[in-house]
Amino acid sequence: MSKDIFSFSAVTSTNDVTKKLLENRSNVIVTTKLQFKGRGRNNKRWEGDDEKNIYLSVGIEHKKESKEMSLLMLSYQCIGCLAVIQALEKIDSSLKLCLKYPNDVYAKPINGEFKKIAGVLVENEFLGNQLKSTILGVGVNIHQQYFEENIVATSLFLLGVIVDKDNLLRDIISEIERIENQPIKHIVELWKEVLKIEGKKVIIVGQQGVWEIVGYNEFSMVIVKQNDVMKVISDGESIRYELD
Numbered sequence: 090m091s092k093d094i095f096s097f098s099a100v101t102s103t104n105d106v107t108k109k110l111l112e113n114r115s116n117v118i119v120t121t122k123l124q125f126k127g128r129g130r131n132n133k134r135w136e137g138d139d140e141k142n143i144y145l146s147v148g149i150e151h152k153k154e155s156k157e158m159s160l161l162m163l164s165y166q167c168i169g170c171l172a173v174i175q176a177l178e179k180i181d182s183s184l185k186l187c188l189k190y191p192n193d194v195y196a197k198p199i200n201g202e203f204k205k206i207a208g209v210l211v212e213n214e215f216l217g218n219q220l221k222s223t224i225l226g227v228g229v230n231i232h233q234q235y236f237e238e239n240i241v242a243t244s245l246f247l248l249g250v251i252v253d254k255d256n257l258l259r260d261i262i263s264e265i266e267r268i269e270n271q272p273i274k275h276i277v278e279l280w281k282e283v284l285k286i287e288g289k290k291v292i293i294v295g296q297q298g299v300w301e302i303v304g305y306n307e308f309s310m311v312i313v314k315q316n317d318v319m320k321v322i323s324d325g326e327s328i329r330y331e332l333d
Contacts, residue, residue, distance in 0.1 A: 091116065092118045093110070093117045093118070094117075094118045094119075095110065096120045097120070098121065099122065100124050101124065101125060102124050102126050102146075102226075103145060103226060104226045106119050106121075107226075108224060110148065111148045111214075111224070114150075115150040115152070116148065117147070118145070118146070118147050120144060120145050122139055123138075123140065123144070124137075124144045141231060141233045141244075142228065142230050142233055142244070143228065143229040143231060143261065145226070147225045148224045149165075149223050150221070150222045151220050151222060151223065154219055160277060161273060162213050162220065163309050164277060165211045165223050165225045166191060166209055167277055168265055168268045169227050170192055170209055170283070171276070172227070172264035172268055173194050173227060173261060174186055174188065176260040176261045176263075176264050177196075177206075177207075177245075179260060184196060186206075187285075187332050187333065188283050188284050188285075189325060190322075191284075191323075192208065192210075193205050193325070194206055204243035205242045205243070206229065206244065206248075207228060209226065210228075211224065211225055212226070227261065229257070231244060231257065232244065277309055287304060288301065289302045289330045289331070290331075291313060291329060292329045293322070293327060294326075294327050294328070295327075298315055299315070300314060300315045301314050301315070303319070310322060
């Protein structure tokens with residue numbers, strides 16, 4: 090499906106611009122050199138230097154009613170994660186990458202700990218009970234050299250990987266378009282395979298003891314268990330587990 094492409098020097102947020110453009114268009118791609126009010130999950134800010142990183146949003150208008158609306162919404166989160174990982178692996182197969190539940194991509198230097206290198210934010214708009222549109226936002230740290238002290242993040246530059254930002258952007262867009270043409274359930278299963286989270290021991294923030302991830306519910310939210318108690322986890326910020 091063809092998409093109208095818009096590139097800017099600076100915007101508040103590519104997701105904000107995409108939402109506006111979708112008022113008169115069905116499918117759009119928005120990129121910018123700088124966004125000064127970028128956001129992530131749970132109202133967190135996604136910040137970066139001018140021309141140093143990838144700021145991308147893809148907007149899709151849903152013209153048909155879907156019987157699998159929950160999976161459809163989840164699938165775009167999965168698409169974003171998979172597209173970033175696969176595009177990064179193409180530029181350097183030696184990169185140590187992992188996906189942190191549900192939608193953050195982490196990278197690890199040869200001697201060091203995993204740090205966030207990319208994030209995905211999906212925003213959906215409804216008309217009544219019908220899903221009207223989806224906006225897939227993707228941010229990737231490319232040439233960024235400095236991060237605030239409270240941010241555990243890295244970039245391709247800090248990992249010693251030199252890449253042309255525009256070429257990588259095109260590869261990510263190409264991967265998004267390739268993956269979104271696959272069956273929804275297949276996309277979700279691919280995401281689970283990359284996530285590799287079942288059986289992991291986790292700590293739930295604010296609760297005692299260690300829990301085990303035993304699977305997913307019908308909406309692909311993680312299910313954790315401690316003794317005979319089971320919980321559904323929808324927010325990755327509420328759990329801690331070892332990345333590998």
